Amino acid sequence: MLILFASTLKEMIFPPFEIKNTFKQMQEVGVKSVPVVIITAVFTGMVLAFQTFTGFKRFGAEALVGTVVALSMTREMGPVLTGLVVAGRAGAAMAAELGTMRVTEQIDALETLSTSPVKYLIVPRFVSSMIMLPCLTIIADMLGILGGYAIAVWLYGMSSALYWRRAWNYLEMNDIYGGLAKACFFGAAIAIVCCYKGFYTEGGAEGVGKATTGAVVISFMTILISDYFLGAWLLK
Amino acid sequence: MIEVSGLHKSFGSHQVLRGVDLQVGDGQSMVVIGGSGSGKSVLIKHIIGLLKPDKGSVSIDGEDITGLDSRHLYEVRKKFGMLFQGAALFDSMTVWENVSFALTRSGMKPKEAKEVAVEKLRLVGLSGVEDLMPSELSGGMRKRVGLARAIAHQPRILLYDEPTTGIDPIMADAINDLIIKMREELHVTSVAITHDMQSAYKIADRIAFLYEGNIIETGTPEEIKSTANPYTKQFITGSAQGPIKIEGVELKGA
Numbered sequence: 001m002l003i004l005f006a007s008t009l010k011e012m013i014f015p016p017f018e019i020k021n022t023f024k025q026m027q028e029v030g031v032k033s034v035p036v037v038i039i040t041a042v043f044t045g046m047v048l049a050f051q052t053f054t055g056f057k058r059f060g061a062e063a064l065v066g067t068v069v070a071l072s073m074t075r076e077m078g079p080v081l082t083g084l085v086v087a088g089r090a091g092a093a094m095a096a097e098l099g100t101m102r103v104t105e106q107i108d109a110l111e112t113l114s115t116s117p118v119k120y121l122i123v124p125r126f127v128s129s130m131i132m133l134p135c136l137t138i139i140a141d142m143l144g145i146l147g148g149y150a151i152a153v154w155l156y157g158m159s160s161a162l163y164w165r166r167a168w169n170y171l172e173m174n175d176i177y178g179g180l181a182k183a184c185f186f187g188a189a190i191a192i193v194c195c196y197k198g199f200y201t202e203g204g205a206e207g208v209g210k211a212t213t214g215a216v217v218i219s220f221m222t223i224l225i226s227d228y229f230l231g232a233w234l235l236k
Numbered sequence: 237m238i239e240v241s242g243l244h245k246s247f248g249s250h251q252v253l254r255g256v257d258l259q260v261g262d263g264q265s266m267v268v269i270g271g272s273g274s275g276k277s278v279l280i281k282h283i284i285g286l287l288k289p290d291k292g293s294v295s296i297d298g299e300d301i302t303g304l305d306s307r308h309l310y311e312v313r314k315k316f317g318m319l320f321q322g323a324a325l326f327d328s329m330t331v332w333e334n335v336s337f338a339l340t341r342s343g344m345k346p347k348e349a350k351e352v353a354v355e356k357l358r359l360v361g362l363s364g365v366e367d368l369m370p371s372e373l374s375g376g377m378r379k380r381v382g383l384a385r386a387i388a389h390q391p392r393i394l395l396y397d398e399p400t401t402g403i404d405p406i407m408a409d410a411i412n413d414l415i416i417k418m419r420e421e422l423h424v425t426s427v428a429i430t431h432d433m434q435s436a437y438k439i440a441d442r443i444a445f446l447y448e449g450n451i452i453e454t455g456t457p458e459e460i461k462s463t464a465n466p467y468t469k470q471f472i473t474g475s476a477q478g479p480i481k482i483e484g485v486e487l488k489g490a
Contacts, residue, residue, distance in 0.1 A: 100327075101326075101327075104322055104324060105320045105321070105322060105324040106324050106325075106326055106327070108281070108286055108320070108324065109318070109320060109324040109325075109326070111284075111286055111313070112284055112286070112313060112316060112317075112318040113313075113337055113338045113341070113385075113389075114310040114311070114313045114314050114338065114341070115310075115337075115338075115341055116306065116310070
């Protein structure tokens with residue numbers, strides 16, 4: 001996997017650049033993931049607000065709902081949930097598509113037509129994942145906070161001004177940047193893991209199935225494990 | 237000129253090629269025959285540099301390609317066109333985009349590339365299919381599109397991986413005719429691998445028999461038909477009885 005990562009970086013630097021393919025992948029990875037990210041983020045924000053409000057009410061700290069939702073979404077839930085959604089949706093598609101191309105000899109065909117499969121297939125997926133994950137995370141952060149607002153203000157009757165003041169007062173730019181940096185890393189990790197599993201698929205339809213499952217499971221594990229270490233490093 | 241010398245290749249403990257020697261002259265049509273799992277596909281993938289040998293060499297026009305880096309290998313591959321067993325058309329592209337892939341990659345404008353693609357498709361007997369997707373084509377049509385793609389960039393060497401496998405006998409014969417037409421009209425050197433003897437006799441100038449990782453006999457179609465080698469004889473007659481044993485199968489009276 002490290003060799004594939006190194007080849008991807010090398011092919012990314014030297015022309016020709018796969019601009020058309022990269023835009024196509026940005027649509028696949030980013031634009032088409034927007035509806036799922038919206039639903040996931042809104043409901044996560046709602047759940048956070050609901051649990052925080054009912055829990056914090058026991059010791060009279062329910063005014064901090066906005067703070068908890070904003071910090072949770074920007075630092076953790078936004079990037080991690082977006083990463084998991086993209087890994088499950090676009091990552092699985094990457095592994096399945098490349099796996100099918102491998103077992104039907106389409107990747108060999110690219111080679112025979114003097115085209116580097118790493119440059120043509122993997123670099124656009126890698127670049128687009130690294131760009132689109134932070135974009136999706138921004139959407140998730142905003143909508144999660146709005147979901148929390150809906151519960152805190154509309155359901156529990158909290159003051160709208162108080163929610164926003166608490167949300168912004170304790171939020172630092174580093175929380176947002178750190179979350180986006182994590183999202184960028186998750187994007188790179190998802191692309192490399194899923195492309196690797198697809199690119200080296202063996203054994204026909206069964207192999208494609210195994211590669212896809214393996215790609216999603218390893219991506220999930222990578223996101224969750226690296227989230228701790230990245231969080232400890234970037235968001236002290 | 238293609239020259240394969242002492243080619244060895246193993247996958248794990250399984251030794252597939254055990255010192256293959258093969259020469260194909262310019263303009264010649266060589267057909268490599270052999271049973272399933274005999275290493276035919278592995279051999280053809282070495283000729284185009286998709287696999288690296290454990291030992292031995294593959295020379296194209298006197299240049300040993302086994303040690304070349306990927307950039308130089310891509311240059312050498314411009315001399316080749318390859319028709320894959322399942323055609324290996326790119327699912328996400330239309331027929332004309334498939335055929336003109338190498339041309340658009342090398343900078344040709346799409347409009348011009350489409351015109352070339354339509355012309356190549358006509359050469360392989362297809363018209364009006366350029367805007368279809370590969371999933372809308374029959375097996376025989378896919379092979380023809382694969383062949384059009386293989387010849388689009390005017391290669392000097394054509395490789396055919398099981399060109400008649402998986403299609404009906406009439407379509408198989410039409411594909412054989414196309415292979416002969418390509419050789420006569422484009423003056424290409426061709427190497428085909430197959431276990432279809434009817435196809436081999438029709439398209440070959442020379443036939444090589446690959447058995448257990450070695451070329452054990454080479455000759456013209458006539459020489460192969462009248463061979464005294466019991467292994468070759470059993471293979472070309474398609475008999476289950478003889479020195480070639482079928483792995484995992486016990487035959488009565490064998």
